Amino acid sequence: MDRPYAIEMVHITKRFPGIIANDDITLQLKKGEIHALLGENGAGKSTLMSVLFGLYQAEEGIIKKDGVEVSIKDPNDANALGIGMVHQHFKLVECFTVLDNIIMGVEPTKMGFLQKKEARARVMELSERYGLKIDPDALIEDITVGMQQRTEILKMLYRDNEILIFDEPTAVLTPQEIDELMEIMRNLAAEGKSILFISHKLNEIMAVSDRCTVLRKGKYIGTVETKDTSVEQLSAMMVGHDVNFHVQKKPAQPGEVVLNVEHMTVASKMHKKNAVRDVSFKVRKGEIVCIAGIDGNGQTELVYGLTGLEPVAGGKVTMCGTDITKMPIRKRNILGMSHIPEDRHKHGLVLDYSLEDNLVLERYFEPEFTSRAGFLRRDNIRKYAENLIDEYDIRSGQGPITMARSMSGGNQQKAIVAREIDKDPELLVAVQPTRGLDVGAIENVHKELVAQRDAGKAVLLVSLELDEVMDVPDRILVMYEGEIVGELDPKATTQEELGLYMAGAKRDEVKE
């Protein structure tokens, strides 16, 4: 099937200070195909797409549309050429309605006045045609990520874009939403639209793409027909060696209870209903317990309550026998709680601090890093940071003094994981620790979690990803609408059953 190329990016080179993000890359997108782009964190995928979308200018190379060379200086040009992009981090105006976001930039007007009625009719029509359910009058800040994503897609469709770029669209979606998205992408391709699709999840690529291009460290590695390849081959192309997808671990040997949660209730910020309702569970030494569930069922609040980021409305939390229900965060940390936060930019890092300063964020006050008189011991901090960077393979431009802001999301995450694990905690609360990481990095994080468990620590994992939920933990607790509706043994359950619990279709009376 030799279809013509819709887009050709030929010999693209894009440099950033100190790094060649795209080194002579050629990418050809056929009409009507779904073309996956694969690569480790920082391989240059987003950069390449940003070049195509006009956010960056390549130093070398040309872009052709339908065989004709075009110049794309900014997103305006891209839009004009029918190129649309769903960005890795959504580009939606939070305090605008869904409708406003969709029509922005191509608003129908009469004498400068907005004609929203007209726009709404078209949006609703598109929404129906592609099965993209939205509420046009809801504010973005009030809707789920899934709906935000659908808004982004509608944005592209509303513009009649022919070429659609999806940069890691599935990283924040629930399994059901991912399935829906795959379906939508297939439909779009069937209509003749050409799709570029970035994902770290190989099974998605296998499931939906026609061809796949692999980048590594800014270089072009190769393009393969998906049907002729395998997950193993792809991952080998991507990282240069074989990757283990299944977490290797010995059976757990749970010891005494580290974390004991009794009848915990946490209020919700948004709604009147409590976000966490009367939840009780235990985590023991030497086991990984996973809280599973669809996003928005109270996991975030549960963790906030456990870690002290939000006050608890009722119930009791004890850790290692100490009542920590009302304990300040600092004391919890000292007592041995580590926390890999869900939102690394909001909580996990001080983006304008150097990497080394971020690495001691939980420990700077210890005598090792602060003298009696209150002065920081810079030498020790540097040494400590260098060790961690080495040990956890945290990649950055300038080592310890790199600004956290300039690091890639994956490496930022690694820094946090390193920091939290190196604290040698009694209890490790890891919330979506692998979000946005490439397979290699995921493997490493998973290994670390298991190593912690084997070292006799208690690990509480919160995850939205089914693979992770099935592979990593020793026990699964499913949360639905703020309650724990079931406890499952990952070895004795299936993804389907788990899905039923997560969707609220099935529930047990959990003991205790």
Next chain:
Amino acid sequence: MVLLLQYTLTFASVLILVALGGCFSEHSGVINLGLEGVMIMGALGGALAMRYMPTNSTPIAMLLVVLLAAALVGLIYSSLLAVACINFKADQTIVGTALNMLGLAGATVIVKAINTAANPDDVSSTIQFAGAKRSFLVNIGSFEFSWFMLVTLILLIVSYVLLYKTRFGLRLMACGEHPQAANSVGISVYKMRWAGVLISGVLGGLGGIVFITAGVSEWRFEYGVAGFGFLSLAVMIFGQWKPTRIALAALLFGMFRALSNVYTGFDFLRVLNIPSQVYNMMPYIISLVVLAFTSKKSRAPKAEGIPYDKGQR
């Protein structure tokens, strides 16, 4: 009572205009701390127009030319903010502060130079406009109506429509909330921000001319505009960046300002014998208290103050 109304409306007009200016600028993502300076410069433009317009001009011509001059000078002056903060990504705080100082010093130097050039003995920074000022005023009974009040009302309505009913407003606000998003749908953030800042220059400049003509028929430029630019920023925040609320906030502030001067006309206030300083403090105290209770939910345009860099995520 009529006086209270008159001065409330007078002060409120100034505050509404300038606060709306700030509002446009901030909705586009640029904090215009330099409104005080913009006002002075706008006032200078208007005052010079009044000085150089032939005295026999028709009132309507006078009004238009003065408004135009004030708006134009305000616009030109605000472009100093725009070029620094938008194109050169300068810190908006420092540039705004500099523009306040520069406006005061610059206007004074210019007026003094003009005065001295006309008459070597006149080193004053004063411009007189008693004659020209008459073009703006209409007496309705004992109420001295100023066309500026009407202009303010019109601009208030225009601002509302512009922000909420037009393509321009939607795009402008997008740039202040999430410039990357705006840019990704083909809106030129730089252009919109320029537009926001220039509009704030126009409105700030108009506010300046309304301010200096409010009470007297001459103005000494070295006195500046007595903090009205800053007060307008307070009004803007108090009004939650929304034109209608800004108008209400401005009326409240204006009323207290007026009251501090005309309270002796009210017997019940007279007998309370509160020092006028207390009345002067009132708007500030009240707004602080109100802000303390209402700010939990307060939200400024998200991207304001942050230079736009199209490569940033």
Next chain:
Amino acid sequence: GNKDDNGGKTGDYKVAMITDYGDITDQSFNQTTYEACKAFAEKNKVPFEYFKPNGDNTADRVAMIENAIEKGYNVIVMPGYAFGGAIVEAAPQFPDVKFIALDVAKGDLLEAGVAAKGEKYDYTPDNWDLSKYVDMSNVYCAIYSEELCGYMAGYAAVKLGYKNLGFLGGMAVPAVVRYGYGFVQGVNAAAADMSLTDVKVNYVYGGKFSGDADITAVMDTWYNNGTEVVFACGGGIFTSAVDAAKKVNGAKVIGVDVDQAGVIASYAAGEGADQATIDGYKALTVTSAMKGLYPATFDTLTDVIVNGKWDNYKGKIVTLGLVSADDPTLNYVQIPMESTQWKDGAFTKDDYKTMVKAMFDGTVKVSNDTSKAAKDFATVITVDDQGQIK
């Protein structure tokens, strides 16, 4: 190389004026002093320059004095009581320089002088011997009896039929306060003479020497509530009073320092107005409380520099007030003969002359005690003291 120590050769002199905090266009004492100095300098071909200190404090004033002297100026003219400290500090350092201070009183000098000697000042000048504390050998100070012309204006206004008056001071500096207290005393005296008990004075300070919307609002309030005439006392603050007065039929103002009828009329008429309009607005000004700042400065400089009579001046603090019982125009404080709105049967030039005579004789006494409050001078009238606008 100067044969005659008393001067007498204009070529040896250079005159410098140091301004107070306001500048030479303050429509008040800085401006008048400047104009007088300049006129003198041009007439006698004496180099003249004015200097403006950087800040509103003694140290910066001394700096400018020293700067002027450094540039060769040897007659330093300083308007304003705030120069007390500067004189005490600078005069002894430059014995060859002549310091002429206007509005600087004994108390202003004592405050700095006593402290310089390490003693504590009690703010009662009469308890102190100035010569012990301040070296006055090259200093001449002149102060005016503003209370006298304030009195005249207040007296005249009531006599001319106004019962509802106002006093709008600039800043509460000694000269302005003396004007105000004199004005209240004059109003009170006239009311007493006429056996009126319903005369009222609104009394306020604007806090600055220029007008603005806030001050105009206060003036509007006054005029709207029946005030008929306001004594606008301080630099350009009359602008607010005039703008308010223009809106109310029959509302009037009283000028200050010089005969302001013309200035006020042209301000009210607006720029570019024809002479007839301006003349029409002259009716706005009932009278002006004048002090002879200009002639005093001009004459003193002439006497010292041209006539070489520094000996008559140095070391003195002179109060300039009434010098003639019969010709009021010779006095340092007066109200204008021409522009005052004399009214037959109420108050005429002759009545004015009689009043001045009585004042000169001491039959009529006007207090210049600024330690009191304005109210303290009211016996038959009411004074509504509204403090300060800002």
Next chain:
Amino acid sequence: MKKNILKNDGVQSLLASLICILLGLLIGFIVLLFINPSGAGEAITAVIKNFLNYSKAATQAKYLGNTLVKTAPLLMCALSILFAYKVGLFNIGAAGQYCAGVALSLYAALAWGWGWLPCMLLAMLGGMVLGAISGLLKSYCNVNEVISGIMLNWIVLYLTNMLLTNVKEATSPYTFVLAHKNPSAILPSLGIGSLFNNNGYVGLALPLSVLAAVAVWVVLEKTRFGYELRATGNNKNAAKYCGMAEKRNIILTLVISGALAGLGAAMLYLTGYEQWQCSTSSVPGMGFNGIAAAFLGGLNPFGTILASFFIQHITAGGAYVDKSMYCVQISDLISSLIIYLCGFVLFIKYAMNVGIRKREEKATLKEKEQSETPPADANTGKGGDQ
């Protein structure tokens, strides 16, 4: 490869500030030329010379002293701004905090006859209280510190006028002269005054303000406390996450910032240099000029010392301009131009870096060309499709 000193951030900041100063002076000069070409050169030199306008060394020293007297409070206000700014807060309320310092130090000295030390501490306390109000409003009520600062500035101004009206003569708008009313409240000279031709105003304030600059630097850069404050300023959620008391830190920052500004007021008013004028209609400019000094100093405490002096220097220099040709505001014009240009510092530094990089790249390219044998690029075919 040897290290390019131009790459050093400090050097770059200094250079950038110098560029701003030169450009500012140049534009100022052009304005002068416009107004009156004949005296422009003289006027601009007068501004730059300031105390050097006097011919005798002793007099120069004296007036250098005067400039320094006003530098100390300016430096304190700049430090106040800088401290808060480094912690992510914009303390525009420094002007009001300074004003509160004036009110309290003068009132305590004049009404209660306190000595200089308690007066100074009270001034500091005044600033701290105001800072605390802003801080509390910010951390508990989400009121932006800029807006509360602006409001408080005005409130404090009126309160100051009201309070200090009680310590002035009835017929003068100025507060009593401190040296006369209560000499014990005058800051000790420590013999420093004698270095400046016995300038009685110079004394403790000068070394104290420099010390404050050092202290600010040490606290921010070297201590755990500074680490916490900056973290809170940059990301208060992260600060909370890692167990810092983020609310307390915000309040503390503004309290310290207020203390610096309040102290600055005492450092000027307790020298007796200045009296308060009780019908003042706007807060003293010192707080706003502090913003300028902080930025001109590259937001570095040491740079701020120089910047404060420089700004004070040319402000004072404005007095020596020939008033028959130009007005005093000329020096304000020049300093505000310089401050405006400071906004471009980032860009200037960026441009420098780009320039340096370009040069380096060229250099390495050359090196490569010289050392490398013609490239045998094996990977030429890699771009193709298969």
